[in-house]
Amino acid sequence: MTHRERALAILNYRNYDRIPIVHFGYWHETLTLWQSQGLITEEEAAEGGQLAALKQGFEYGWGDGSVGSHSGMDPVFEIKELETFPDGTIKRRNHEGVIELVKPGVVSIPSEVDHTLKTREDWERDYKHRFVWNDNRVPDISHMKADNGKAEYLRGVGCGSMLGNLRNIIGVTGLAYIYADDEDLFREMVDTLADLHYRGVEGILKQGVELDFGHYWEDICFRTGPLFAPGPFAEIVGPHYARVTALLKKYGIELSSLDCDGCIDALVPIWLKNGVNVMFPIEVGVWEASIKPWREKYGKELRGVGGMDKRVFAQDKAAVDREIERLKPLIDLGGFIPCPDHRIPPDAKYENVVYYTEKLRKI
Numbered sequence: 001m002t003h004r005e006r007a008l009a010i011l012n013y014r015n016y017d018r019i020p021i022v023h024f025g026y027w028h029e030t031l032t033l034w035q036s037q038g039l040i041t042e043e044e045a046a047e048g049g050q051l052a053a054l055k056q057g058f059e060y061g062w063g064d065g066s067v068g069s070h071s072g073m074d075p076v077f078e079i080k081e082l083e084t085f086p087d088g089t090i091k092r093r094n095h096e097g098v099i100e101l102v103k104p105g106v107v108s109i110p111s112e113v114d115h116t117l118k119t120r121e122d123w124e125r126d127y128k129h130r131f132v133w134n135d136n137r138v139p140d141i142s143h144m145k146a147d148n149g150k151a152e153y154l155r156g157v158g159c160g161s162m163l164g165n166l167r168n169i170i171g172v173t174g175l176a177y178i179y180a181d182d183e184d185l186f187r188e189m190v191d192t193l194a195d196l197h198y199r200g201v202e203g204i205l206k207q208g209v210e211l212d213f214g215h216y217w218e219d220i221c222f223r224t225g226p227l228f229a230p231g232p233f234a235e236i237v238g239p240h241y242a243r244v245t246a247l248l249k250k251y252g253i254e255l256s257s258l259d260c261d262g263c264i265d266a267l268v269p270i271w272l273k274n275g276v277n278v279m280f281p282i283e284v285g286v287w288e289a290s291i292k293p294w295r296e297k298y299g300k301e302l303r304g305v306g307g308m309d310k311r312v313f314a315q316d317k318a319a320v321d322r323e324i325e326r327l328k329p330l331i332d333l334g335g336f337i338p339c340p341d342h343r344i345p346p347d348a349k350y351e352n353v354v355y356y357t358e359k360l361r362k363i
Helices: 004-010 026-034 045-056 120-131 142-147 164-181 183-205 231-250 267-271 291-298 310-314 315-334 348-363
Strands: 080-084 092-093 097-104 110-115 156-160 213-217 255-259 279-280 303-308 336-340
Touching: 004 336, 026 045, 026 255, 045 213, 097 164, 110 164, 120 183, 156 183, 156 231, 156 336, 213 231, 231 255, 267 291, 291 303, 291 315, 303 315, 310 315, 310 336, 310 348, 315 336, 315 348
Parallel strands: 156 213, 213 255, 255 279, 279 303, 303 336
Antiparallel strands: 080 092, 092 097, 097 110
16 A cells, blocks of 8 residues: 555545654754764754654654645745843744744743734734735646555645634734734634635645645644634634535535644534544643543544654653553544654654554564
């Protein structure tokens, strides 16, 4: 079986030969560390570590080979430094208009301290014109038609973000305030961004390239639940998923995966109701996420990719063995492809990752 045939068989509950060995990439710092230790070359560390992943025994990354339109700001803001502090910290406006602190030596995401978008006046003056449709947002992918029916890997179409991108722009607190203070503005912003995603997906699908799944990005949950109330999320945002998944099905695409970190339990039924049927990356976290209780509650319509606790890579081979044993009954459920539940961090031991791929391949 090809990698594509194998994944489609699993996600559609058909017979398959073995589990595919899937990854979700690496932290940049992980690749830099392994390169400094002589474990991978500069070439293997380049482009997000695709060659390093193959060297470690992975076969492909979830979402590799997917295509999408440009559905974000056009144009983006010019990055502007606003202030420099004695310790070298820079206060700047980033490309989305967010005011952030960039601290020297800190490799995590910058600290957000303010947002340009707070009111309708801000939206009308600084943002609305950046989310206007034009045909140049859709890339020409007609050359991919030559691989229709012959692709080695799954090919997906990016469906954008119905709320996550907006959360990036106005912040978690801003999201709550704008919804509470000006619900009409909130709805307008959601509708505007979602319409760009829809038209972008439509522009991709019209080109006649055979694609296997749709894929959304959200990141609107944290360790105890959603960053936005499920009730208004279902009412205002939910129909936009349904609209896109209906479009996908019109073109024969039945699988729609969604990338959301954190504890997503409260949003799973909303996504499923609106046609999103593959959860990813199922972060285990301190909340012990697993496809099993979701499958028991929602049935086989719900599939999953992910759910492998990447933290065991920092421990020993015995910990990797225990994790694989934990995954085996989840694999037996069908409709589930194990994958490290986020990018592999710098505390991961190179040899443990190799050991994981070797063991998983034998299942």
